Amino acid sequence: MTSTSTRKFHKDRGLVTRMYFTMFMLGFLYAVFALFLMAAGMQLMFIGGIVGIMVVVQYYMSDKLILRSTGAKEVTAEQEPALHKMVKQLADRYEMPMPKIAVIETAIPNAFATGRNPQNALVAVTTGIQQRLNERELQAVIGHELAHVANRDMRVLAVANFLVTVTSFLMTMLFWNMLFGGMGGRRNNNGGGVMMVYLVTIIVYFIGQLLVLALTRYREYGADHTGAEICGDPGALADALEKISGTVNNIPDKDLRKLQTANAFLIIPAALKGEGSMNLFSTHPPLEERVKRLRELEQRMRYGLR
């Protein structure tokens, strides 16, 4: 295998294009929405201010908040020498400072990373994932998590979520406003207007939510890709994903002979694959698809193609 320890990661161009398009759509949606609200006479600064403070707190405290809410315990190099060494090696390859490491005491296999930038990153793994994966697979998982940090995914999603949070906040306020006619008795002269604003808010919220979910999925594919490049072993993450998600259960009950008869009539399902409506609501892309992409990347890397 050739050396892959260069800082510049090979980007999946289609993915990057879709990602930027989604971000653009999101920005566009909220710009139009802000104009609409101003035209309707809403006080944006007030709501934006409150939500802004919430998000900033979350953004800067995320590592501490997550440590507290998940029961993760930060570990030292003495407590977890092997894990420390592994994270250190990967961080070096990303050319980022050594992140904090935490372990969560649970049998459920999982791992995550957080932190607004590489200087404030935290990587956490559960004891369940440590037990279940071998070294190569665990390295791939941590490589994926560090890729989120290297790609600044926290920042991108913080901004995207900020806009969605503003909308949901506004939605709640408008709802109570309509029920009780608050805000200085403007109800009588502005009842229909509020209703209108409320409906538009709901629509914007819904579309915004879908765009954020799409963006999250793209970042997830991106982290798969970056992590695989850094570790030089896309198959390892695919193996790990299969192992911890119990995808073994995806192996079907069906007999191959049945497929042949059914397949002749199935023209539409093949066309519906990909970005179906089911996918729109999930934050992580379907595992099958991630594994498939990783296996393809593995093949390309094995044969030295890009």
Next chain:
Amino acid sequence: MGIFGGNKTPKNDWSAMSTVIKAEAKLQALGEITPSRRAGVIYRNDESNSFQRDIKIELNDVLYSGEGSTKTAFEIEDDDRGMRWIVLEDGNFSDLVSTVYTVGNAIGMNDGADGLLAAVFELYFTGTVEDNTYRSGLRTYWIYRYDRKAFYPFVPTGENEGERDRPAEARLGQDLRKHGLAVEKSLTEWMGLWGIPF
């Protein structure tokens, strides 16, 4: 695969199917796999197709009289779902693979490509699987799907549809991929074949 960055995935049946020879050899050297002498080709039998109607004569021709013929023994078996099995037997694994390919190719070349379902190889597996249980001399089938041009392992545990050893299949699938076999990427396509006649 060359410097020009050509085929990343095999495009024809032979380049996909022949990956099984090397993978089998490597796993046999590791003591994980022993081949049996048997393999088969399953296709949807079509009586209006003259080649398929005279399959016995045609295969005798193809397998015994041609230059470089492997002289592999074959049998014909029909199942209750309108499928026909050509069961082949040969002690030399790479001969067995090329014969399986030849049979499938002959059927395909004679207007039977759409009815070709799968080629199946029988092998025995010994090793520890994903849930840390040990299997010794476990009978496994490596199914090659013509429509996907890829293999996957199949380990039935009974005669009924759905009865299969998934942890063993997953483990074997990983190993086979690691050793160069063209393995079907999508697990949902790993459909079984219950009641294989060998």
